[in-house]
Every structure is written in structure tokens, then in C-alpha cells.
Amino acid sequence: MSAISREEVSHLAMLARIDLQPDELDRLAAQLDVILDAVATVTQVAGEDVPATSHPMPLTNVTRPDEPRPCLTQEEALSGAPAAEAGRFRVPRILEED
Amino acid sequence: MTGTTLPADLTRATAAGLAQALAAGDVSAVEVAQAHLDRIAAVDGTRDADGVATGRAVHAFLHVCAESALADAKAVDDARAAGQTLPALAGVPIAVKDVMATRGLPTTCGSRILQGWVPPYDATVVANIRAARMVVLGKTNMDEFAMGSSTEHSAYGPTRNPWDLDRIPGGSGGGSAASLAAFETPLATGTDTGGSIRQPASVTGTVGVKPTYGAVSRYGLVALASSLDQAGPCARTVLDTALLHQVMAGHDPMDSTSLTGEYPDVVAAARAGATGSLDGVTVGVVRELSGDGYQAGVLRRFEESLAVLTEAGAKVVEVSCPSFTVALAAYYLILPSEASSNLAKFDAMRYGLRVEPGGVAVPTAEQVMGATRAAGFGDEVKRRIILGTYALSSGYYDAYYGSAQKVRTLIQRDFAAAFGQADVLVSPTSPTTAFPLGDKLENPLAMYLQDVATIPANLAGVPGMSLPSGLADEDGLPVGLQILAPAGADDRLYRVGGALEAILTARWGGSVLDRVPDLSAALATAANGATR
């Protein structure tokens, strides 16, 4: 696997919404390089025929009945909010529509 | 007449002993709680207004809830006085890892980003503990979001190892393990994603169990890596661990991955093990989990344990699990990937820290998210989020995340083959004894290697225990033995662990923790140093 560049780390930080400082970018790029080098062995072990395991236990079809359960109160819901107004979470302006 | 003999210092008692004495009315829950709160006040040290540890003390707790603990204890005493039948562990104190949501008590996960957050709900495990009428003393320190093997990654300062205050107590559950070794509590909860219960147990001379994945509800545990996380019990003896295991485990409809069906009787297994006989049990030694990279004193105690197991009647065989050599690599792709997604919710919108970026008049939500996550997460968390984001990103997914999930299949197959030859598998829990604080902070990879022996169990979902196998000759620090069992056979850990513990403590003439240095002396020195 090729080395990870500072630009790539910067792009990843954007995807992960973490404003990294220039010195952090440098340090992380170097550290990730070492880590990725160490973990690259996984790419060489398993063949095409080996299925991937996403869940450690082979459970399927776990559902719950469509029956209402108690909600939080509005006060409880907003209890941790950095800011609230009119029963809603007050958040900074949103730049783009989803 | 009860036949129980409690030590004069109640904090030296086992949970089983306390439970019996409480039931018999030999001691009140308030007395027990007060003794532990006094011990915490004496050895745990203080924190500044920002919650950061000050001075040289154990610092196992991030938050101590003395008032509610005493109220809970009094309620237990009142109920008992009124003739109510109470659960077995009613009135026994417990410390809760700060990764578990506790209604009305702060829950920070050792992170700045959750400073001051008080959950409006209880984790199922916490609800089970409260239903058992146990007395919650407080919340224990941990590596931020359980990422680490030393508790040094806590935003509120490290926990120190009671065996040597300049060494790490393991991690991520270093707070819980240290609180046990410092006799601040007889029981504590932990969570284990790659060894966070077992490795701290190993380096503090305590017992810890990671149950089968799905045996204990994950509802209310702040997720690190959902497919690896498992909560479990921490204690000073195998029986105490089993007693807490039984309270924590059970099916929970709020967790889709919670196991249904019969749960094994771990308490009975621990009692059976305590007879010291392992006739008919085959123990497999995993070839790949010893040798290079393991401290000499650790290997010596391991060999000794194998001899004890043989003595107890077990047949010891060697097994090979070749894919275990890539378990660490797979783990450090799967964990960061899942963590990068699980930790996305900490964005300053609904709870926790909100930081506004400088130099912007009316910042956008996106800018506030970026600034908050930069300020609120520590280096290790950022490192793993970026790594996970990379491993999941298009173009790399198949090579990294996809391959790692395949390795997971291979590891499960290795376990299946090994358990075809042996009832349980054993290895050293951790390659080393407790290392000095700061030793591996600048070298993430070296820190990751602490978990090399514990990680395979998480990848496969099988249960594992760490229990003391003695002290290393070269440094006099505790060494842990790891026992692994097939999924669903958690009782086997207790049977084998119980036997080993019985024989070793008989040989030592007491618990390994009897040899933990006198903390008050160490702290007095520290205090003198601080005042000078």
C-alpha cells in the first residue's frame, strides 16, 4: 500500500469534520503511514473464497413489535442541548440543503 | 450464626463475603458504603474544577456520588429491616465505567466532548445493577472513548496503578481495575473491545471477564466498535466476578445483538472450580500467543500456570491458530472504521461541548462541528477516526475493511478448530507487566501491541477471562493469565479460573493483592513532595 499523503489526511479530516491544525496534519500523516504499513498484511491473507464476517454471532431476523413505548419529555430531550429555543434544538446556520 | 468472618477493614472484604454479611445483618449497607467512600477519599486524590486529576494519587474515579450511594445503601438497609427479600448483591458497592450511561450521573467516556453530559436514561447494565440493589459509588476513568491500553488517553488525566503509582493501570478500563486493586470498591464494570477489561485486570492483579458477544446488553454503552464491544464484570476474585457477571448478563430486547436462550450458570461454575479439580478438562495452549515480544517474567508465570493446570488434572495440549498473527491488523481496521461512524454523533448539535471557531462572525453548523471535534477529541481519538474514515472510503474499502472482515472469518475458523481439540484455550493476557506512564504515548503501534493476545476473542465474539498468575520476577508486578472459551460457554472460564485461583492462592498463602504496596505510605510521600 502506498504512503498516505498530507493532502489525503486533510481530505479525510474534512469528511470526518475535524479541523486539524497544520502540525497535526503532518504528525498524523506520518503516524498513519506507519500504522497502515503495519495493517497492510490483512490484504494478503484471505482469498476470494473467504466470506466476510460483519457480525460475530450468526443471529438473523431480530425485530420488535410495532408498539409504542414511552418517549422522553421535551425537557429531557433538550436537557443536554448546547442551545435550545421554542422546544427545538438551536443549531448554527446550515450552509446547504441536504 | 452466619459463619462469615469479615475483615476489620471492610474494604478488604470480597463481594461474596459482604453479600453474606449484609444478608445476615452483621454489617449495614451504609457502613459498607461509608467504608469504601472513606477509602476513596483517602487514596483517589483530587480533581480541579475542570475535572483534571491533581497530584499523585490513584485517580480511578472521574465522579464519586457519595450522597446517592449513601441514600441507596440506606434504602437497602431499610428494606432489609422491613423484612423484604433482596437480591443476593443488595447493598454491595460497585464502580461503573464512565462509558455506561447513568441517568442523573455525569457520563463523559473520558472525553472533553462529553464534559458535563448527564444522560436522561440508564444503560441496561446499569438498570440491572440498580435492580440488584447494588450501591453505585461513582464512575471510573478510562481512555477517551475506550481507545487505549493505559488510561493515559483520558482527557481528565491518567489513572495510576496502585502497584506503582508511576505505572499505567492498563486500559481502557484502567479506572475500574485500579479501583479494585486500591480497595476502593469490591466490584466494577468494564467494557472490552480488544482487551479493555482483561489487560487492565492483568496489570493490576485483578480478575476481569469479557463475556460472549451478546451475553451482556450493549444498550447504553457508548459505542466504540459495535461489533467488538462487550461489557463485563471486574473484581478481585473469580467468584466475585461470577456474581457480578450474573447480574449484568441476560437477554435485552433493546439490543438487537443480545443473545436469547439459556445462559450458563457462571456462579455454580466458579464454585465448582474452587474445589481445585480439573479432571477431564483439556486446555489448549495457543502457539501463536507467546514467545517473541512477551516479557520473560510473563512467560515464566505462564509456564507455571500450565504446570498448575496439569496438577489439577487438566490435559494440556498445544493448538495452532495461524490467523491470530493478523488479528491485530484486522482489529486496527475494523475498530477505527466502526468508531469513525459511532463517534460522528458528537457534533455539538444536541449535547456535549460546542466550540465556535474563531474569526467567523456567524459560523455555520459545519464550521462549529469541525471546531468542536478538533477541540473536544484527543489525539488518539482523532488518529483512529481518520484511520477509520480512510479504511471505509471508496477505493480503499475492499482492500482494508473488506479484507479485515475476511480475516475475521479466518479467526473464527481457527477458534472452531482449536475448540475441537480443547475445552478452553490459554495464553498470557498481556505481553508485558505494567509499563511506566508516558512510555508508549509517542508510539501508537507499540501501545496497540499490548492487545495482541486479547484481540482475537473480540473478533470472534468468544468469551475470555484474565486472572492473576503471580508477579513477574524482574519487576515484582502482576502477570495475568488469559482463558478463552467457545461462544456461549462462559461457565468454562469460571470453572478453570476458579480452580487455578484456588490452587495458586493456597500456594501463595493469600491473594496476589495482599502484596500490593501500602498506598497510604506512597501517598504520604507524594503529599510531602507536593507540599514542599
Next chain:
Amino acid sequence: MTVTDTTEAVLAYDDVVAAYDPVLGLEVHVELNTATKMFCGCPTGFGAEPNTQVCPVCLGLPGALPVLNARGLESAIRIGLALNCEIASWCRFARKNYFYPDMPKNFQTSQYDEPIAFNGFLDVELDDGSTFRVEIERAHMEEDTGKSTHVGGATGRIHGADYSLVDYNRAGIPLIEIVTKPVEGAGERAPEIARAYVAALRDLLRALGVSDVRMEQGSLRCDANLSLRAKVPGAAPGSAEQRAVPLGTRSETKNVNSLRSVERAVRYEMTRHAARLAAGLKIVQETRHWHEDTGITTSGREKSDAEDYRYFPEPDLVPMSPDPAWVDELRGTLPEPPPQRRRRLQAEWGFADLEMRDLVNAGAVELVEATVAAGAAPAAARKWWSGELARRANADGVELAAMPVTPAQIAALQGLVDAGTLTDSLARQVLEGVLAGEGEPAEVVESRGLQVVSDDGALGAAVDRAIAENPDVADKVRSGKVAAVGALVGAVMKQMRGQADAAKVKALLTERLAPADSTTDVSTS
């Protein structure tokens, strides 16, 4: 970030279809009408106080875990079956990772490469009675987001707002996303086909009973993708020759939330794309926002490499492997396909094509059916629902089915008309009372005193008075100008405040004003 609110150049529609072959892609999100959310037990009712239908799970609180709603899965499978899809024998949820303030976990629990249903089709009836088959790529389960209100700036729009307020009541409501394969061969009928597809899907979902399908409340939302490619001269729209031409760059128009808008938006985008292509400009792959008021789309977010959703299997939910026997059982619960049902009902009721289509477009077929079942004649039932009620619903801006009157009440009202207790105009007043919540039709008749006056004495007096007060008119009638009687009928009705049967009034007037030579019998009777 600049906002493009300027109107772009467009090409005349005839020129567009002469030169280009449109290819559509339609993504419909439908909110299920389950009692609880997809992954938690919070209720799903519309219009509750903000943040009162939330819990740790749908609020994304640390530690909370999802558990799948059994009814949500069942509805997804039934929708898949009704769309002639294959049902996955094994599939998982996946996390779609991106940050947005109205998404509590900053990932959406969705399905990625393993949808619950795939490879189906829906036959869509067009206005001319022909049928067009739309191929379905997939139908998958996911969860809705919260709702933001933008405060400050201009008129609550997102741009220029000072801050936003978020309500998470909607977060976690079950959604099924239904995605078509590229719709080729539509040609000039592409806008109509887009609308007809969404209408057909809406009818199907309503018949399945899985959703309220209220576009105006957002329980059915449509995104329309469109691209143009050069038309092969002489080749038919769906021909192999035309299909061989590579697809053009597409735009994805969001917020298209009425049937009419679907058609208009597709049409607009065709003309916009064509104008750009004709001018030698590139089409930008982007999302576009539809503006109902101005009938145009504006540029939204550009699709770029920066968008990387990092999908991976959701570890907190276990795989689904629906038992084939259960799937077969669900297949047995599918309703008669709406087009077939419409034809059957039309024949039973004896309606003309146009009458039936009006009912369908008004979403009134079920209402008429229920009204007929409650005893009303089909023609009368149709008259109420596509006449008076449709007019009122339209004026109030609500869906017909949301009007506060039941089919049984309409049948009862019509029964009163049939029995002669009410005239048509009185019946409309009674309806007003029922809609105002004054009770059952009979109760409103009673309380408002709206009964037809059948007391011949009172009516006779009114008639006599009208004749006395309008001698000129009376004379005209007597002299054989029969049409003039209308003015007298009006006068009587006015005196009676409408509570009289106009036909009976006319008959009485005609009797009284008959030419003298033929009055004898009547006057003495």
C-alpha cells in the same frame, strides 16, 4: 457558496424532443404509516409538539441502539411484492455516513448493496389509456431525518439564515426508498410518464395500506433524475439504436412534492438541459431544487468526489433473512392492483372514462366505494366527492380523504335527499354543519332546522303571498308565458329561506295560475 436564483435559458419543448432523447430516473421516498418509528418505539403521528416523540434511540444519544420494527419490514416486503420485485433471501442494513444537523447520528441507517426488494416493474396507465412499463431497480428500508426551521435572514429560507431550530420528531420514521431503473423510450411523453408513475405508485401504496401517501405532508416525496442524449434521426424512442447512445450527464431535482410538479419539473429540466447542450455547455452533475411558485429549478449541491458516504454493514442490526413461507403469506395479502380495480369499479358503477379519471385524480375512488357500500347510489356518491367536497378540499388546501366527513355520513346525507327530507341546497348546508363538527347529518338537520317544509298550509300561504305581491308576473303566467313562473318560485323560496322543494313550489304555482278554464278541479280539491 453562491446561490443561483437566476432563471436559466430554456429551449422550446418541441425543439427539445426533436433533438434529444430524455432518460428519467425516479426516486420516491415513502413514509410508512406504522405506529412506531423504524428502530425505536416512539410514535409517528404528524403535528405533535416538537421533540416530544423522541427517545435516546432516535435522538442519537450516546449508547442507544436500534431494533427493527417488524411491521416496517413487513411493509417493505409487501411493497416489494406489489412492485413485482424479488425479495432478498438475506440482506443487511448499512450506515450511510455524512454530517447533517437534522440527522442525529450523522449516519443514516439505510440499505446499500443488499436491498430487501429488487428487480421489479410497475405498469403505468397513461392519459390515453395506454400502458408504459417502468422497471424498478430496488426498494429499500431506511429512516427519515429531523426537520429544520431556519430563523433570521429572508423569509425563513436556508440561505442567509442566522441559525436553525431542529425538531427530531420525524427522525427515525420508517422510509421506503423506491428507485427506478433508467426509464428509456419515454420520448416526448417523459414528463407525463414521470407524473403517471408517481400517481400509480401512490395508488398502489394507498391500496397496500402501508402509507398515508400525502405528498403535501411529505409522506411521499419524489426526486427526479433527468439526462438527455442525442436523438438518433428516424429511430423510435425505445429502439435498440436509440438505447445504444450513451446516457448524458444527469441532474437530480429534489423537493418535487406534488404530481403536477413532477411533470412540470421534468419538463423544465428537459428544456434547461437542452438549452445548455444546444449552446455547447456541459451539464453539471448536481442536485437541483424545484420551486413550485416560479416553476423552475435552481442549482443545489454539486455531486463530487468529496461526497463519500463510506457505507458499511450496520453492526447494531442483525441480517434479515425472511422465511420464504412468510413471504408467500404476504403475497397473499396483496390488494387487487389499482388499475384493474378501477376498471372493475367503473364497470360496476357505470361511469364514463372521464368521470372515473376525475375520481382517480382526486384520490376519491376509495371514498366513493365506501359511500356506495354505505348505501348511496354510485352517481350520487360521485357527485358529492368530485363536486362539492372536492371543491371545498381544494379551497382548504387539504386532501379529499382528510376532509372531516366520513363516507357513511355522505351516504346518510344522500339518504335524506332521496327521502325528500332535504333539497340539494339544504343538503349542502347540512354538509357544512357536519364538516364543522356539529354531528351526524340527521343531528345537523335537527339543530339547524333545515328540513324541507312539507306543511302544505305554510307553503300555500307563501305561494298566495308571492302571487299577490307580483300581480304582473302572475298575469303573464296566466296568459301562457309559463317561463315567467321562475321569478315567482324564487320569491317563494326566499320567503321559505330555501327550506322548500322547488319542484313542489312550481307545481303549486302552476296550479294556482292555470288559465281559468281549467282551474275548477284543482281549486276545489
